[in-house]
Amino acid sequence: MNKFVITGGGGLLGSAFHDVLAGVDLTRLHRDQLQTETEEALIETIRFLQPSIVINCAAATNVEGAEQNPEEDSAANARLPGALARACKETDAxxxxxxxxxxxxxxxxxxxxxxxxMHPTTVHHCNKLDGEAAIVQSGCRHIIVRTGWLYGGAPALAKNFVWKRLLEARDKTEMTSDASQRGNPTYVEDVARQVMKIIDSGVNGIFNVVANGVVSRFEYVAAIVEASGLACKVRPGPAFARLAKVSPNEGAVNARLQALGIDIMPAWNESLTTYVHTLLQSHAWKTVSVHEAERISE
Ligand SMILES: NC(=O)c1ccc[n+]([C@@H]2O[C@H](COP(=O)([O-])OP(=O)(O)OC[C@H]3O[C@@H](n4cnc5c(N)ncnc54)[C@H](OP(=O)(O)O)[C@@H]3O)[C@@H](O)[C@H]2O)c1
Structure with missing residues (x-):
């Protein structure tokens, strides 16, 4: 039976793995266990745990912040994956x-x-690419998943984009969203299930893992509001002024998964509709918005 170690288990994606991995032998490594003074201390932790699979969801994910604090971003996104990779190489995980x-x-x-x-345009994405390179260079067995525009998790998660848009739509009659930025809105639980499928298939290497279909941020937000039944009107708007020069095209297709016949990612709006309904039925929504919850259920 596989023995799993997971990092970043409290984040958006990490929390989805807890459900998918329910019942398996799973150890969660916290931030202080990862931010060790020496790489050897981290390797010693992995040596002690002897996992067969390490799932690294830990990352610094503030793209804007990375422009101002590149060192902190590099530590989490380039050096930490490198150290984990060398630990996995040594323990054959x-x-x-x-x-x-x-x-x-x-x-x-x-x-x-x-x-x-690969020609990343921001500090954060340069560091993510350095993290990929460190893993490949280590020679460990690896699955590197390139994903984007993740949504899901509990309403309380600071990065819950869908929840925030629902609250915004509840409070406004009209809102605008960037019509120029494109990507694949991707549900974290779909990613977790797809990763398990890749592991079970015994294939390694680099994989795009996104929901099928590329849409603009405006289309994404419009779909959230439409699924909610809220009366707010969503209109196409200009790009946000940002410090980080994020590419206007973050869209991808799961070419390798499709070639291998193991692409189980759904269409981009399939899980979104279900997730919006789940949020609207949550205790959090009812307590944050008693009036609006009553109106929707009419
Ligand atoms: N969200 C997206 O749209 C998106 C897009 C592309 C790629 N990704 C990638 O998907 C993965 C998961 O992202 P996510 O959205 O789940 O991120 P998240 O919600 O921000 O969670 C990141 C996790 O990493 C931990 N962490 C942060 N800084 C750390 C550090 N310096 N050392 C150790 N742990 C640290 C956090 O711990 P605390 O809970 O203690 O803060 C948190 O548990 C990341 O590799 C990310 O780059 C995400």
Missing amino acids: LLVHFSSTGCYGDWKAEPYVEADE
Whole structure:
């Protein structure tokens, strides 16, 4: 039976793995166990635990913040995966790591495939790419997942994009959203299930793992509001002014998964509709918005 170690278990994606891995032998490594003074201390932890699979969901995910504090971003996104990879190499564990479709950069109008060149345009995505390189260089068995535009998790999670849009739509009659930025809105539980499928298939290497279909941020937000039944009107708007020069095209296709016949990712709006309904039925929604919850259920 596989023995799993997971990092970043309290985050958006990490929390989805707890459900998918329910009942298996699972150890959760917390931030202080990862931020060790020496790499040897981290390797010693992995040596002691002897996992067969390490799922690394730990990452610094503030893309704007990385422009101002590149060192902190690099520690979590480049050096930590490198250290975990060397620990996995030594213990012959499989490392599952998460990177970003934003690493492809801004040089193509169509969705990116795994064979495309990587030309990241932000500090954060440069560090994510360095993390990928460190893993490959270590020689450990690895699955590197390039994903993007993740949603899901509990309403309380600070990065819950869908929840925030629902609250915004509840309070406004009209809102705008960026019509120029494109990507694949992707549900974290679908990613977790797809990762388990990749592991079970026994294949390694780099995989795009996104929901099927590339849409604009505006289409994404409009679909959230439409699924909610809230009366707010969503209109296309301009791009946000940002410090980080995020590529306007973060869209991807799961070319390798499709070639292997193991792409189980659904269409981009399939899980979104279900997730919006789940949030609207949650205690959090009812307590934050008694009036609106009553109106929707009419
Ligand atoms: N969210 C997206 O749209 C998106 C897009 C592309 C790629 N990804 C990738 O998907 C993976 C999961 O992202 P996510 O959205 O689940 O991120 P998240 O919600 O921000 O969670 C990140 C987790 O990493 C931990 N962490 C943060 N900084 C750390 C550090 N310096 N050392 C150790 N642990 C640290 C956090 O711990 P605390 O709970 O203690 O803060 C948290 O549990 C990441 O590799 C990310 O780059 C995400």
